[in-house]
Amino acid sequence: MKNKIILLEHGSGGLAGQELISRLFLTHLGNPVLSSLEDSAIIETSTGRLAFSTDSYTVDPIFFPGGDIGLLAVHGTINDLAMRGARPMCLSLGVILEEGLLISDLENIVLSIKEASEKAGVPVVTGDTKVVPRGKGDKVFINTSGIGIVPDGVNISVKEARPGDIIMLSGTIADHGVAILTRRAGISIQGDLKSDTMALHRLVQLLVETLPEAVHTLRDPTRGGIATAFNEIAKTAGVGMDIEESKIPIRPEVEAACELLGLDPLYLASEGKFLALVAPEYAAQALDMIRLQPEGMDAAIIGRVTKDPAGRVVLKTAVGGARLVESLSGEPLPRIC
Numbered sequence: 001m002k003n004k005i006i007l008l009e010h011g012s013g014g015l016a017g018q019e020l021i022s023r024l025f026l027t028h029l030g031n032p033v034l035s036s037l038e039d040s041a042i043i044e045t046s047t048g049r050l051a052f053s054t055d056s057y058t059v060d061p062i063f064f065p066g067g068d069i070g071l072l073a074v075h076g077t078i079n080d081l082a083m084r085g086a087r088p089m090c091l092s093l094g095v096i097l098e099e100g101l102l103i104s105d106l107e108n109i110v111l112s113i114k115e116a117s118e119k120a121g122v123p124v125v126t127g128d129t130k131v132v133p134r135g136k137g138d139k140v141f142i143n144t145s146g147i148g149i150v151p152d153g154v155n156i157s158v159k160e161a162r163p164g165d166i167i168m169l170s171g172t173i174a175d176h177g178v179a180i181l182t183r184r185a186g187i188s189i190q191g192d193l194k195s196d197t198m199a200l201h202r203l204v205q206l207l208v209e210t211l212p213e214a215v216h217t218l219r220d221p222t223r224g225g226i227a228t229a230f231n232e233i234a235k236t237a238g239v240g241m242d243i244e245e246s247k248i249p250i251r252p253e254v255e256a257a258c259e260l261l262g263l264d265p266l267y268l269a270s271e272g273k274f275l276a277l278v279a280p281e282y283a284a285q286a287l288d289m290i291r292l293q294p295e296g297m298d299a300a301i302i303g304r305v306t307k308d309p310a311g312r313v314v315l316k317t318a319v320g321g322a323r324l325v326e327s328l329s330g331e332p333l334p335r336i337c
Helices: 015-029 069-082 103-120 175-185 201-210 225-237 252-261 280-291
Strands: 041-045 048-057 087-098 124-132 140-150 166-169 215-219 240-244 275-278 300-306 313-316 322-324
Touching (some): 069 103, 087 103, 166 280, 175 252, 201 280, 215 225, 225 240, 275 280
Parallel strands (some): 087 124
Antiparallel strands (some): 048 140, 166 300
16 A cells, blocks of 8 residues: 555545555455445345444534434434345444543434434444543544345345446435535535435335336445445446536535535535436336435436446536546545544
C-alpha cells in the first residue's frame, strides 16, 4: 500500500478504503462470503438462508437535522440487510462512550434507537457498552449488527447486474451529506435541509414480493454516494452504466448548497435511498409501485446497464456532453455515517 499510516480517507468508502480492505483484510481474512463485499453476507443453513450485516457509526455532529447517530445506526443496518432482499429480524447494539458525554445526550440517542427499532419492527436483542477516557473517543461510537431471513427464490446481488437492466433511484440524492456538512460548518441555506435517514426494508419487501423476478441488484449509496455505488456495481459485475444527469432527483436546496460549497452531489451520502437494477420488462411497473410508497415518492429511472465499457460509468451531462464517473478519491466530507 502507498500509505504507511491510516488516513481519514480510508474511511470514506472510496478508493483508499477499497484498497485497504482488499490488500489488508481480504488478503488475510478473505473467503468466498467475505470477498463478495456485498452489503450483507448470505449464510446458507439447513433451514434456509440468513443475511448478516454489521456497521459502525461515528457521525459528527451526533445530533443533526432529521436524526441522530442512534437513528442512523438502526436504519443503516436494516437497509444493508434489505439490499440483499432479506427480511430483517433483529439487531445487536454496541456502544463506545467517551468520558464526559452527557447522560441526557445518551438517553436521547437510546430513545431514538428505541423509536427506530420499534417503528421498523426489528428489535435490539443483544448489546455491549464500553467507556474510554476523555480525549480517547469522540462522544459516542455505535456498532449495529443485524440478522435477516432471505426468502426462497430471492437472489439479489451486485453480481446479478446485467446489460439491459434499468437503473432506478428511489429518491433524491445527497440529503444526508449536505445536512451533516451544513450543520457542522454552521452554514444556513434557505430551504428544509435535513437527513433522509429511514428504513427501506418494507419498500424492498413489497417490491420483491410483488415482482420477484424483477430486481437483480440493490445498493444503498451511503459513503461515497451514488457515484461510488455505480462503480462498485460496474466493476464487480463487469458491466457498463449510462447515467442521465438530468434524470437524477436532487432537492433545489441541496443542489444550491453543493454549488456554494463546491461539492459534487454524486459523491455525497444518502441514508434513505437505494439504487435498483431492474429487468427492463418490469421497469415501468416497479417504478409506479415505488412511487406510491412514502419512502419512494421521488423515485426515478436514471439510466441503463450496458455491456461496454465494462467496469465503467458514463454520465451524460445536462449540457449534452459525457464524462466518466470514478469512485470517490480522497475525503471531501469526513464523519458523515
